[in-house]
Amino acid sequence: MAEMTKLEERKIRDYVDSQTLPESGDEVTIVQKVGRRRVARENYDLYDVWMSSGQRWWVITNMTNFYPQDDFKGLDQAFTYHLGRNAVIREQFAVQPDEEQVETVGKPWRRYAGAVEALATAEEAEDFQAVGIRCRESLLALVRDNIEASWVRVHGEQPQVANAKAWFAIFANSLSANSKPRAYFKSLGERTWDLAVWLQHYVDASAIDAEIVLGATQEVLRTFALLQVDYSQPVEQRCPKCDSYQVVEESSKVIEKEGAFGTLLHDECTSCGWRSEQSFDEWPRERLQRLIDYKTGAWSPPRKSMEDLEVRDADEASS
Template identity: 30%
Template sequence: MLKATEAEIETVREYFEWQAPDLQVVFLQKVYSEAVLNTRHDVWDIHTNKDRWWVITGGTNLYSQAQFPNMDLALTFHIGLMLRIPRTEEQQENDLRVLPFEPVLEKMEDVGAAMTQAHNLADYQAVGVRCRETLLALIGAAQDAAAWTDAPPQRANFRAWTEIIFNALLPSESNKERRGAIKQTLESAWTFTNWLTHAKSATWLDADMAHALTQQAVQIAMTQILRALRGVPEACPQCGSSYLEPEHGENSSAPGVLWERPACTDCDWTGRPVPVLDTEAGRPIIMREGEQTHEHSIMTVPLRMIAKPGDPVIAPLQAMETGPPEHVVYFAYGSNMSTVRLRERMPSCEPLGIATLPGHALRFHKRSKDKSGKCNAFATDDGQSVVGVLFSFDPAERATLDRAEGVGNGYEHATVTVINDEGRRRKVLTYLASPDAIDDALKPYSWYKDFVLSGCAEHGLPADYVAAYVQAVAAASDPDTTRDARERAKLGATFSPAS
């Protein structure tokens, strides 16, 4: 048995209970650790109320000990799997959105790899060095992508370039707070990582903080720069909608080059196309020939040993029962707490009980397509929590929920750790507002607020929570009276909003 921190134990427990919510962990221990290609893989032996499993980190996955009785073979399989997992089309498409910042993301991955190997002072300082290199790569990539000034400072002058780039991207007094927030985020990351590179008292927590600060700074800065480089307006100039999505295509006059343009989902407006990728340049890390398949199989012969010619035949496992895929567990905290409303989108949904999301506060500030405010679980550090309802649903219905929530246009998927009504922590799906979709001046329409109140009453959320975070929120009348009547009809006559 190897030593493990409480944080490691809790992380592995949460991961397992997220992957296997029908099983209860009764014992777990870290039994082995190995580093391969700068990635550390820790092997955990998990005992549940029904069976035993391996959980292996470094691309965390779990393996049944009925199929992998031998730990070494499970680890070998895991490492090979992590090396061979193909990049999905969705991932490749997401990568297009961050060109020309590939070197920055590669350096960010190097920081993550360094974190897995960080065990002493020199390692922690090395994380600081890699974070600093990442921030310099960010500014360098921005310099290469556009001409920001006629009098450029030295290429590595991080602070000067930060001022130049974001003064150009966010000019005028109306952008003062946005501009200041981005500069402050970048300055904090730069100052802290530079300190870490020489700090004699640095700890693993300092390295982790530098990693987190750098990730946040890179993400925020890249978003702003890419929007400018690709000519993405804040709203559709034709209809005013903020629901803009990237479209990809090719130009017959420039074969082999992939182009991207913003397109409005509410009308036929499209923006100016810009080249984002030379499809004939570069090569994937893993080259494949022959037919590829997405089919999977489950081994029926236990991997107790590597069989050699002439060895006795190993008996296969008993036939495994198969059935429908396990349901997804979803944390609803706004209008979707109303089972009536949620079943419109996911007929299979079933409530599982109340749960609490620590470190977040309920806000009605997510900008909606109808110009009102919708609910968001906003991350805070002041001890607040969001109370909501857990639902299970058929994974085949998830795409419908994604469309209804507007994923990519105001809400984003998130995996969060909640505490259920039995006091157990579990990772679940939820939706959180994108930072650029938040407006604290917004109010919810009264019918939307009533849906939230209906869900609170239906599932018995704490009265003091409902009073403070829902009933106390000022609502506005929906100017679209037809929509107001339609939504209220869904609530039914059984719900009477509290005064």
């Protein structure tokens, strides 16, 4: 069996519990990590989970899902199915941006999605050329949407909007302090722009040519979004014990402390198990009331007010 931290075990336990019906009374009794596999540069953690009813599940991460061992007798079978399922899902959502991309490249991505749709119905060379035009429009939309951004630093005369290659260099210099990512995005933007313009005018354009330009355009948008996130977010915390980036914030259930309600927060390293000191996060009255409404509404009892909660806690404290 592979080693795992208590936090890792708890997350898998909580995941399985969240996917089963509470009224069934079936609970997780054992979580065993049975390995890790790496496929196409992605890691997958594998777990054998036992339930109080005797039911057993294979749990596989990286788009975590669980599979009944009654149906999947061997782990290899479950893992193969998991990889196939993930591939289908990713293909279905290939042109849908994630949350970070929606925030930073929403309009350019919609134009890129139009280029993908155009290729789906393309038959002749001029149809494939049109994909190049749409990719070029997507890149120009990226420029137009960001030339007035607060983070943009232009030294000297400002380039024309249509000079996308000059703007990609400005964006690279403005967003990244690291020379390698900066040079990569600058080069990627320039080469992709040249590809899109080439495809637009290439009279013998083929489906493969269009696929190449689409892939390059998507990479420009994706890399720009990542640079934006890296620029705007604080420096990622590292574990003071093992120097790992695998530090997450954990919280307790709602508790009462000195007349206030809230949760205890601490940082925990999933790699070595290091824990920081706890701090108390006091909840505003409105947030706590929403929690009460949610809890009581789930079971359909009479609604309880904040005063009822305070009286109950006072009674418990006196007893």
